[in-house]
Amino acid sequence: MMSDRKIKLQIKDMTKKYDNGDGVEHINLDVYEGEIVTFLGPSGCGKSTILRTIGGFLDVTSGDITIDGKSIVALPPEKRPTAMVFQSYNLWPHMTIYENLAFGLKLRKVPKKTIDEDIKKMLALVSMSGSEKKYPGQLSGGQQQRIAIARSLLLKPSLLLLDEPFSALDAKIRQQMREELKKIQSDLGITVIFVTHDQEEAMALSHCIVVMNKGKFDQIGTPAEIYDNPQTLHVASFIGEMNFIKQANGTIAVRPEDIVVEKGAGKGDLDATVRTIMLMGHYVSLTVQHGDDVVKCFIDRDISGQLKENDAVSLKIGKHTTFPNT
């Protein structure tokens, strides 16, 4: 089924080196039409660099980038079929919301009547109807970012690029914006490339996640693949919560929810003593000491009720990955 889909964006052996030697090397990636692909990694890993080379704000050192099979590396940003939403709300402060939205359409010589209709529809789509006459400074961060997304979508880009668009918003609005973005994306069927350092955001939004570290791709896969089968220690530690338990024959990486805790020693794979018990709501976060390692486990409230600090427990290790000791 994967092979039937059309490739939207292709990055071929692309290298971008900065003067100081930082950058990304030999990047290869296929992005299929209608997908949300997320570049995920810590700051400085090169994820924004790749996005900016696609948008045309950075020249590539070597290699090629194609959209719908056509090379775009020689084109300036204004000639590329991409639209970018930036981390900072980059609405133009001296223009009203209407003017912000109409600017790109006017450049394309779209008739005024069509512009008005499109803007009305788009503002409804991002739940910002009636804000045409306001200035960006009069809107909240979340509202400004909706307008920024609307402005990009109005130009019907072949590819929408989002550079940590929600990172300046507070947690609740961020979550809401994610849901809205996902809905808009599936309604319009556009292809989206999303850059974030927030693994939760990446998991929630993406069809495909590219985990990056130090200018390289660590792993490419669906959120489930990345979460269940991390291929490197970095991916395992970066995505979700993960325990690393050192054994003679390797390091076991196991998620807190994949450990079964039982009261009393000698009943499972490992023995440990209880350090802390924290009620998180409908579940309990328990930390236990096993040798030098502190292991976190998520357990049900009925088991935690039987436990107190310094109790001996046994742990059963469920789904896990073993990495060789380095």
Add this chain to the structure above:
Amino acid sequence: MSKRLKQNLAAYGMVIPAFLVVMLTVTYPIISAVIQSFQDEKTGAFTLDNYAYFFTEPAQLKNLLFTLFVVFVTVAIAIVVAYLLALYLRFTKSKIAKTIGTLYLVPRFVPAMCAVYAMITIIRDSGLINRIGLLFGMDIKLGMMYHASGIITMNLWFNIPFAAMMITAGLGAIPDSIIEGARDVGAGKFKTFTSMILPLSIKDVIIAATFVFMTNVGSFTTPYLMGGNSPKMLGIALFDQFNKYLAYNRSAALSVIMFLICSVSAGVYIYTNLKEQDWEKQ
């Protein structure tokens, strides 16, 4: 004594010395000059003659128009050149741009007298340019001394760095993402300039222009050393009235005229600074 009263007294106590100095050295002379400008030299009676003199006497009228000409040309060229320089410094990230960015303020640190004399040795008819010309068998006489072009050239030396500094600060406040956003939706370089950069920096350009205007209306050193006998810049004309002819009432009138010319530009400055664009209101 209440705490509030104490605080108020302390605050007034700190302001009063500065206030008295301003009253004594600025406000009093201004008021007395304005009064003097309306008084007859001999009788002390009210008269408008002191003002009429500068607008009816052909030589004086010429001085006034000459000054306005020099100042407007200075402002126009200084602002255009400074804006281009500031744009270059803001948007070019080369080593050359960095070097220029560090060095362009150096002329501000050269004492005015030294700078003027240095310029004279270059542009006068027996100066550096003439001598270089002679090496190639050409007798170049620029004729810039005692002429508006010499004064304007010198004014540009002083004012371009200053204006560029103010405009650069304004351009520096425009985030890259605003420009990238415009490019992204399809605006070319020129359109990005006219729709984004110009409207977002015009305030600083106008403020720089008012400063250049004001400092040049009353300029003295440059026209004194480089200017001709007629027409003269108003600063020199005032010097003549006060120091040579000892015509204090006319001096006072000319001072008020110069003040009024400057206050037009001060008005523009205050208006530009205070006027909040719609988009600047929260």
